[in-house]
Amino acid sequence: MAPRTILLAALLAGSATPAAAQETPNIEMWRLDCGTIELSDTAPFSDTHLYDGEPRTLTDSCYLIRNGDRYLLWDAGLPAALRGTSATQWVFTLSVEKTIAEQLAEIEVAASDITYIGVSHYHDDHIGQAAEFPDAELLIGRGDAEAVTSGRMEATRAQLAPWLAEGAEGKVTRIAGDHDVFGDGSVRMVAMHGHTPGHKALVVELPQSGTYMLTGDLYHFEEQIENKGVPVFNTDRADTLASFHRFNQMADNLDATIVIQHDPRHLVRLPTFPESAR
Template sequence: MRAMIPAIAAVLFAAPLAAKDSPDLEMWRLDCGKIEMPDASSFSDAHLYDGESREFVVGCYLVRNGGRYLLWDAGLSSDLAGKTVVLEGGTLSMERSIVDQLGDLGLRPDQINFVGVSHYHFDHAAQLTEFPGSTLVIGAGDWAAVTSTSEPNALMDPRHFAPWLGEDAGNVTVVPHDHDVFGDGSVLFKAMPGHTPGHASLLVRLPDMGDVLLTGDLYHFEEQIANRGVPSFNTSRADTLASFERFNAMAKSLDATVIIQHDPRHLDRLPAFPESEK
């Protein structure tokens, strides 16, 4: 016991220094497209949104930690830049690619150290191939799904992950639960399975704004928080409900700002690009 006392004291007295030397963090929201759907019935397996039309924004996020960068989610395909495409189930559009927006900040794709995806769906992964030199951070359940097939489906296209597959594959961090992206506690990949097997949300601990929770697709719009709407295309209803509980408890205990990435009503929770939040 006596030998433990100096070690405990060192931790206690180091705490104020650690707080003073907190990481230099900055975060931007990038516009990665828009999806308009005439019928949102598939977003509840209990018929909560039958016949409702919904407009979804597609948000991607850039986090700077000192001189290192994380891109969180990679949006719709850059082939859509400047276009509007009408499909049977809705309309897709996008003004500018991620690479184009990064140029406004004086950044090149090869300066992005990490690309993290909340999950493998096409509207969160389609521009990943623009960052072949970055380390991919992905949930273990999602990586298992990506690597188990070469055939695209309506929601997932393994070709979006091509730089990290095959003989010349890039670096991949496969996360079975939670993960500290920069290794200093500032940006945490939080496992929230259910929407997909390895779905995750992101906790960003900004020095001025405080804790920010990016939902991924745990929630698509505010109403799902109140009425616990579970999309019919989620891979596990039970896991989704458990992730709802974990996320909500985390948001409450941290008094975090929650940003539902697809809800246009949450756009003003971060400054309009190219402004940032610290």
């Protein structure tokens, strides 16, 4: 056999993965209710005054993703201390009806079953109940972790104490760019910096339902996609606009269903808990 033919045969043999090794991952995803945010004025969500004077209701969504016997909790909602009550801060009125642990119990998942907690970013409405899962590995953007441990964000650091406090023993992975959560390409944290220095979105490939992209706080509601509203509290405007472009192009190329985590109009894009998407 000629050398070129031998090389071609070797390449083809290496690419012919046995069918058993190509089995579709056993994945499902639940949307969890992690609180409600009433806005008396949506003005802070645009630094060009797009939404001045508009009241709005936002939902606070978290997600549980099972890959075989491993679980990822994506975002950890508002603090459990708000359960059954509310608190007003600036233009925000925050409330929680049911904790994450209570919802997980409904589908017979214990706190100790959670393998990873992936947080899109360090804001209170995304890490509020994280400390209730101290045995899980924290997945966080490197820029966010550096900000939290800089000494300027002690309240936030306390909420992530199992992983980021002085002498913490919890396992943490600080992600600079993108990250394959389960190692099989099914769930990926993707860099969408700008809302915070290490902000991430999540790409989830479901065998039956297709591809979903969870926004974190890149977008808070649909209008921001249309008119590129950048919140006044984002850490970097240019990075935000670049992330808008990356996210939208990625969603188009993957033919993905976009789920804006704070937009109540997007709740219908996933089954109602305790049902899951597969």
